[in-house]
Amino acid sequence: MPRLAVRIKKLAFICAKCFSEKEEKLAWFVGSTLFNESFLCRTCWKGQFKQLTERERKEWAFYVPKKSGKDC
Numbered sequence: 001m002p003r004l005a006v007r008i009k010k011l012a013f014i015c016a017k018c019f020s021e022k023e024e025k026l027a028w029f030v031g032s033t034l035f036n037e038s039f040l041c042r043t044c045w046k047g048q049f050k051q052l053t054e055r056e057r058k059e060w061a062f063y064v065p066k067k068s069g070k071d072c
């Protein structure tokens with residue numbers, strides 16, 4: 001079923017929050033927000049991250065490096 005395969009592949013590159021298809025990189029987000037276990041673009045991912053509790057953020061700290069200085 002090639003049609004289904006194409007559809008799944010395309011879905012994987014759409015941000016679950018803003019539905020942007022132009023984002024080249026989507027990040028897997030897990031947290032107690034509406035977008036738990038969703039692929040989000042960088043902008044939306046940060047937005048959701050801010051909604052997490054401090055405890056949840058610390059759990060993410062193991063996966064997300066702190067300010068590198070090269071960002072922005």
Ligand SMILES: [Zn+2]
Nearest residue numbers: 015018041044
């Ligand atoms: Zn987005």
